[in-house]
Amino acid sequence: MANVHVMLWFDTEDYITKESEEALLAVVQLLNNRNIKGIFKIVGEKARKLERNNRQDIIEQLAHHEIGYHTDWHSVHPTVSEYLESYGFADGAAEYALRERMGLEDVTRITGQSSRCYGQAGYSWAPQTFPVLRSWGIPVYLDVHDQITLDHQPFWYGGLLNLTDMKGIMRMDLREDGLEEGMAVFDRLYDELSLEDQDGFISIYYHPCEFACTGFWDGVNYNKGHNTPRDQWQPAPLRPAGEMERYIDMLGKFIDHTRTKSNADYIGAMEAYEMEKSNRKPLQASDIRAIAAGISNELNYTIFRDYSLSASELHSVFCRYLLGQDLIPELIYGPENETQSDPAEPVRVADIKQAISGQYPGLLDDKQLPDYFIVAEYRINPVDLTCTLASVIANGNGDEDRIEIMTGAVLKSKEHARTDEYWGPQWSPFPPDLKVPNLIRQSQLQTWTLKPALF
Template sequence: MTAIHVMLWFDTEDYITHEAEDALLGLLTMLNSRKIKGIFKIVGEKARKLERNTRADILKQLMPHEIGYHTNFHSLHPTVSEYSEKFGFAEGAQEFEWREREGLDDVTRITGMTSKCYGQPGYSWAPQSFPALRKWGIPVYLDVHDQITLDNKPFWYGGMLNLTDIKGIMRMELTKNGLQEGIREFDRMYDMLMQENGGFISIYYHPCEFACTGFWDGVNYNHGQNTPRDQWQPAPLRQAGEMEAYIEMLGSFLDYTLSKPNVAYITSEEALHMEKSNRTALEASDVRALAAATSHDLTYQVYNGYSLSASDLHSLFCKYLLGEDLVPELIYGPEHEVESDRSVNVDVSAIIKAISVEYPRVLAYKQLPDYFTVAGFRINPVDLTCTLASIISKELNDVDRVEMIAGALKPKMHARTDECWGPKWSPFPQDLKVPNLVRQSQLQTWTLKPAIF
């Protein structure tokens, strides 16, 4: 039985250097000769460039592979992080959809395939992208990023399966000794994962790096620079024959990986289908057990095959008290973190009335309000959810009095707090700081939970 699942993905982005197209074709030809499926995350402008250059040969070779989306213009300023920093969560989701939808539509139209995954350009991540991607039907976030981490394992965040900070991320470097070093690294990861009864290895490249010694955006978009289209410069090229040699070297590396027992290459869609979290309705007894396990520390729970985020639990507790079907529902985190009024003691009926209101929306999806109004008092969603759990576990009635519990959203610890992103990616302005994105990434850990494989 296959135990090691390898995802091989290519950020297909250089829409300036012509030789990057030859590298893309060479990689596709090499993969197709081995019947290995790759994952090609394509920039909108790159797809349009292939269309303008009538590269039907490349588009035909792409057909057996999985397509992902990689934004409309990649490094053109303002990048995703730069423009998203200026917006709240709901407005930022609308802005992402407005700026990036054109590229997705063009990738779909030109390749004839729908995108199954998304990954950010470089380090240019933003929590506001998730509702838009989910609305577009993109279920998987596949890339390398460490703003949200969960023990180096796959996780759910923002309603998407995230394969961004897993233990098995690697690559064979395109250097003289790259093959030998890549084999040693693969063997190390293989042995480690086999001891853990299997897992994922994520291998990533850019087609352009097989043709070039530097990156196209480093030439045209470095440190906030926006080179006009009529002044774009290609990336520096490798010497004659190097591109072909490195593509052949990658082929040899892939051959080696497949010589190991229990290894298979999969797509992000196949990884999604392997995820086994239960999504059916729970019994009332299950919700009571979940409530009993919730104290003043509100966090995700893995229970009887269910993986439930804090917002899933909030939805279940509300549905239990409102007499609705007990199906977990993802609700996005609030726009702001506010303090609750303190020393609040009210009837349970007042709390039930408070949770009966219409929730705000992010695009088409529910979002938690910054606070609920309970008998005239402001109560934040964390405190309210912890109090709901107490009401359910104690089996209180409408007329019973309850004191609001002061809670804490524990999954926030899985969001990094470093707001200085300028040095993390060369196209960023070197002094770029993103305190708003960091704050919002913490608030959206309401949606964080482990993936179950």
């Protein structure tokens, strides 16, 4: 029977409705009374509001829990997806870091804790955030989002462990019959996950403001692309007296039910990260030859024994093999653009080795694949080149051997990125006609970093 790990997380974001602070305090106290670790992803302005309101009582109670980051201003326009739509990957990462660093620093300063996870505001996801989060030491992306999905299992993408589109995502609805239905859903997920081959995760999410309000604060002030001026902010509609307490109590009963399962435990995002068991040691030369032999004109992630390797990690170890370097898989971000390779005559293996020995573009603390490599006088895109590297290794070609460049190869991992660019209806604060073709394109290019997580 597999273990089932429960993550209970709260997007802590309403910095307008005063009553949301009492709901946050009640949730934290509920968890503390049960010795349950919660995950509180906090908006920068929410942390600053708690500080301005001298809510040291809440801040002190949060010390027992894991802190995550949830953007600086959440729904203020332009949101993350809106402003990053006009940027490439590297310059978008720089823009995101510029706009969001202060929020992260304020959450850290006010809570006294480093953020261990991140989740986007609403549906406002963007691939350019990943290298920045990684450079900030945030190892886990925890939320609900379906732009990138891998069979509803945890996965690596952009250098982060992603817990975003899993079979076990659920919530107990805050309504009169919510408890019975919520317990039934939890039991079903628990039974299914217990029968799987590796540890499973149930991800349960709320917003503390939900317990105090019947609607969301951003729906009142930032709906459909509108920015309400600060001096005209309106609070969210409140629940009737006594209803918040009733639903807090119902959450407690739901948690008590989940704890009756013998092999289920509550964990934080960092604990999930530490449980991931992909082998990170150097591979053997024989391993590289075996992996290369299995690649033709399609490039995808690979599970090899206890290694999980993304397409960019395969590229890195193939290059290292041919250059006589340690065979350590290296994260390399996908290129800025998808290009076609030049038609090429056969080239020497030595020309290929010269092409891959050059310096790659830098991206914060990591590297990025170029749009193309120059092999002899030909421009060859990274997919074609990587599949060609595999062929060279599998066939044991020497430096003076002339080989055909494998053109027309396919990055198979792109199939795990959705292609629907019409995001307006996905989240009420978005402008209704919002389209994000650039984010879609960038998300596909970054599937170079996609691979399953192993537990």
